[in-house]
Amino acid sequence: MTVQAAIDQRVSLAVSTVIFALRPHPESGLMTLWLPLVRRIREPYEGQWALPGGPLEADEDLAGSARHTLERTTGLAPNYLEQLYAFGSLDRSPDDRVVSIVYWALVQPDEVARAVDGENVEWFVADELPPLAFDHTEIVDYALARLRAKITYTPIAHAFLPREFTLAELRAVHEAVLRTHLDPANFRRQALASKTLVPTGTCLQGTSHRPPALFRFEAGLPSNAPEERR
Amino acid sequence: MTVQAAIDQRVSLAVSTVIFALRPHPESGLMTLWLPLVRRIREPYEGQWALPGGPLEADEDLAGSARHTLERTTGLAPNYLEQLYAFGSLDRSPDDRVVSIVYWALVQPDEVARAVDGENVEWFVADELPPLAFDHTEIVDYALARLRAKITYTPIAHAFLPREFTLAELRAVHEAVLRTHLDPANFRRQALASKTLVPTGTCLQGTSHRPPALFRFEAGLPSNAPEERR
């Protein structure tokens, strides 16, 4: 058996990451979900857009690998990172057999993020993507569904925001992700009832109206991902 | 580079399955969760118990691989099969680097199941396991948590039962999994409100009391696993 044969015989393992951030929509100006894609520079699917990722290195954790691609494509560290799913259909790649373990991440779009956009990295509105390479369209759809489901029963919205934020900003995140309008009063009650928000005692000044109180997120629930929760 | 070196360099990929079934507890006689384990016949952890599984074959699906080990260890086809998590810590196996994609399955314990128990396969009460090889204790704990969480908001309990069942039997499954007592009247209301149960029109005869109506499960919600839902 040759070296190449030994490699061909085995299934190769990659880690990809769906990276979400909030930015204003280019037309409507409303906050929407964006994600960075990488243009493929080789076959298969050369020239098409794909999720950032790469083969799992022998000295890397799964989450570590996801964090690594995240840093490479956005220059940022994630505020939230969770394993999404392992995709392993036989036909997902035309020639070789690849199993992809996909993570999803939430980042806050700092000024930094724009500077790091490399030659082959570009951000897209998550709900208006071009056709993607491999099964990546299906993967993004699943990640979107998971994000939209999870934000309704878990306090992860703060991961899109800086350390201190107002309830209106937090509500804006929910509205942007879920693409709905939420009642401010009911949202406030529900958010405060979750026991995960701590008032900083200060108010945000410089608004043209009543100054809103600032809050900080305080971890209430532990993560439910076995690997990360150590 | 030698063939061995080429193999060593790469991360190997395995698929394991946590298989749940309900059987009476050996002491209390109450229904409890059981799962089959396989005794390891080689190092590392030789002689210890581990989850059934094996390396991912090049021509196998992920779910297909899980189904395959399921058939090998229990002789059964699963009524429910879902991906649990991909475990890939650097230290999970002492010598080589293994990433395990773990599935969990629900089966109904037919007469068949007992006959197939092989030399190195043995069923254990899920909450009273011996020390397991690798990180399999952690994996089982996670699978148990997932099952107990999911049964409360998803109709999967029927996967432990034959095609037709009474509400009392369905409630007994919930009680066995969650290890609690549930009010029969409230459980009935909740179960019927879920719109996933169809009355067969017949009643179970031969009981020493009022004959209960039989129901059949009718899929209401689609699966939320992207790979399986095709």
Added chain:
DNA sequence: GGACTTAGGGTTGACATGACTTTAAGTGGG
């Protein structure tokens, strides 16, 4: 000072939930 805007709190009605009661329909025993 008054219009305007958002913060923040209160009210109400629809609905789900848990604890409990009542009636129905079978068996088995005296």
Added chain:
DNA sequence: CCCACTTAAAGTCATGTCAACCCTAAGTCC
């Protein structure tokens, strides 16, 4: 044949949650 016993199945009621809505507070801008 009547009665005790068991579980099925339906109903009642108090509580809690949630969405829709209204109202007042506290700033800015003109």
